[in-house]
Amino acid sequence: MDISNAFLHRDLDEEVFMVLPPGFQSDRPNQVCKLTRSLYGLKQASRQWNAKLTSALLSVGFRQSNADPSLFTRDSNDKFIALLVYVNDILVASGNMTLIQGLKDMLNTAFKIKDLGVVSYFLGIEAKLSSDGLNLCQRKYALEILSDAGFLECKLARTPMVPGSVLTRGVGTPLEDPGCYRRLVGRLLYLTATRPDIAYVVHHLSQFVSSHTDVHMVAAHRVLRYIKGSPGQGLFYPAATTLSLKVFSDSDWASCPETRRSITGFCIFLGASLISWRSKKQPIVSRSSSEAEYRALATTACELQWLHTLLHDLHVLMSGPAIVFCNNKSAIAISENFVFHERTKHIEIDCHVVRERVAQGLIKLLSVSSLNQIADGLTKPLSAPLFHGFVSKLGVQDLHNPTYRGGGVLEE
Structure with missing residues (x-):
């Protein structure tokens, strides 16, 4: 209405x-x-x-x-x-x-x-309701971005960011019109509402809106070439699913070459439906990978606490604790061990919210291999095979396949 x-x-x-x-x-x-x-x-x-x-x-x-x-x-x-x-x-x-x-x-x-x-279009998000479930995408908005940038006929890219690439400040030539980069990144930020596959790279690009160069613009254009391959891709929420929370939490330790801060990434599933995700740089420098993973778990625990309150307001009651998968056994041990020792003395008190949530039965921590860590794609740029495996596990769907204006030549 x-x-x-x-x-x-x-x-x-x-x-x-x-x-x-x-x-x-x-x-x-x-x-x-x-x-x-x-x-x-x-x-x-x-x-x-x-x-x-x-x-x-x-x-x-x-x-x-x-x-x-x-x-x-x-x-x-x-x-x-x-x-x-x-x-x-x-x-x-x-x-x-x-x-x-x-x-x-x-x-x-x-x-x-x-x-x-019946809802079909809301705040730039297209909704398609069927007996199988609900599909949310931003195809029209994505095509508008491509059209305004002149990328409707561009070559396609298999991944939104070159694997192993690192963007820094001061590299390259400053742009004559700095507003064009800011506008593009701002529009891409809204596109992440239904495109978790580009969440990491857009977060990375947004760090340079105040000091960007042609190198950063080229990286932003690669995101457009990736979006061109599937502008109608979006989230799918199946009608038949279990009402249990499954969470993947990950961190890339000291990945920022300038600040040496780590990246937190998590994705939360309600049954088979992805309902929350984040890719964000941590506020301080972590002394070890265990500390970085522990801080990522603390951020995830706070998000889970908020989701529990929201689901309670929607009269959705959880039958058991949220299962949180982490690929760092040391961070899990810190969360379950209530004894302070040399390795945890320097960690802020607010991070120990994880211990409280474990004790309350809100979350249950389990170890997972790095290969099966879904949140890995929210912390770093992945190679094409790993990236497509990451996307396939997010529960995304493209109702508008084949792609707009046909296919194209894929570039690494």
Whole structure:
């Protein structure tokens, strides 16, 4: 659903004055208008609208999620309905169409809404619902990026980044138009909402938005040549799956040549569905690979804690602890050993959240070989065979195969 003129529905809590609008004639000088309603362009407008909508939903029995304030749920007599808000765009989900229709009538009475039917396109994300499950992709958005950059007819690349390559500052010639690199990286960042396969390289490229050169632009163009091979690739959520959390956590120790910081990577599956992933540089330097892996586990544990709260608000109850796979046995030993010793004295207290979550039964740590570590592709550029194995395990799907404008020549 979409709410028309959302920002005009809320009264102001404070006095706001504005200059006379263009074309308004007055005989008295220095006159201003006092606003009695919210108006587009006001700094308060979005917050006032959110307060208005929240108040309307809470008044009819909805509960605002503590994990995500944009999520509202209502459960009565085993009838559950969930509502997700982004400014004036609303997604509603329920197994009972009567509840959805009742919500539409209520919102249409309080505000004027547009009923857009079954979700097919939302915030640039295409949704395809079938009996097998839900597919999310950003094909139209990806093709717009390729078209604006002039890469619709480019040669294809098998991987988004050259294996073993390392980008640094100060190498290459500064660009004449620095804004073009920033715009491209910004658009690629939004594309990672349904493309976890490019999460690492886009994270790496975003570190150079303030000091980029032609070398960084060439690396960004390789991402476009990779996307050209499968612009419709996206996430697939099967309808038949188990409601258990399976997690892969990994770290690439001291991989940044300038700061010697490590990269954290994790991916979280609900059954066979990938629901959360991250590729991010750690805030401080780790003294060993075990410490780097332990910090990655701490970040993963915090994400799992948030997901448990969110799933609880959605009335999804976990039957057991989340299974966390880590390929560093030393980090697992630190997490399960409650005795401080020389190897852990220098590690900050907040990292030991992993021990607490293990003791609480929220997570269970298991060792996995590096070959089967799915999160490895979120910490470093992989060779083509390893990268395609990584992508195949993410649960992605391309509904628009064959690729746009046919195939192309693959380059290493």
